[in-house]
Amino acid sequence: MKLFVFDVDGTLVDSQHLIVAAQGVAFAEHGIAAPSRTESLSVVGLSLPQAFKRLVGEDGPVEGLSESYKRAFNVLRLDPSYEEPLFPGMGDLLARLHLRDDVRLGIATGKARRGVDRLIETHGWQGWFATTQTADDAPSKPDPAMLLQAMAEADARPDATVMIGDTTYDMAMAVSAGAAAVGVGWGYHPAGALFGAGAVTVVDDAKALADLFTGALRTGADGIAPV
Known part of the structure; x- marks a missing residue:
């Protein structure tokens, strides 16, 4: 899992x-x-x-x-x-992942709980996430508490956990929690900064992220390699 x-x-x-x-x-x-x-x-x-x-x-x-x-x-x-649109391909990726028996999904965000609940309702994602961690639940990133709580709620080991984010705060949180850190190149921090904060790799689009997940499911989260 x-x-x-x-x-x-x-x-x-x-x-x-x-x-x-x-x-x-x-x-x-x-x-x-x-x-x-x-x-x-x-x-x-x-x-x-x-x-x-x-x-x-x-x-x-x-x-x-x-x-x-x-x-x-x-x-x-x-x-x-x-309007706050989803980035291209991300909705479809989540839709495919939540149907898999070998995957659990989570959210870890600086948003408030109300904002996350609204996001999930807007996109019809009810029941898709095993854990949702918000600014109301834990100290701010890059403190690892948010991700540690997510792993505990989802009953997941650090070496079976991947944190996906666009900022150095996401990457540093993952490293501190013992999880794999994967950066996305379409967000708000540059790829070089993400690598500097501990990203194993930085992907350019949702397809590359999906391909990365396929490899992780085949080998293990700690076996993620650049694609």
Whole structure:
């Protein structure tokens, strides 16, 4: 049995326009110049408090920015121009994987529980995931607690677990938890940074990821090699 744990933003879902816009509103409410797009996306994957600490420092209005961001996000997500589409092929990949008897699926994300529940309902993924870990359940990535909890809930060994994500935080979390770290090249951190944080490989599209999983199921998660 293999456990494949997916990050959400930047891995399954392209939410960058919504994230950047919500950050812009939050910073404007506090009279602070908004970060650049690159800076905004660099903290995707962290919990909101940790993300804003990175952007404004420990002494900044972290709590206020977090609350402003959540309000803005919940308003903007209702606007069709801020749609959060799945990345190409990822929905089909999950649909195939969840039918396999030798696979369990998981989510580990900096999103809140409410956001993950909404995502699952929107795409009809109810019952597909053996474990869903959110910012409400564990310390922020790259702390390994989120992935360790996922493995415990899914009854999976570290050497049978693969973490799939687009940020260095995902890769570092996987390494700390003893799982294989697989980066995706379509997200918010560059491939070089993912390799530097411990990625075994970085894939360019959903087909390459599916091929990688085929090899992992044949050999074992710790046997993943570049494709």
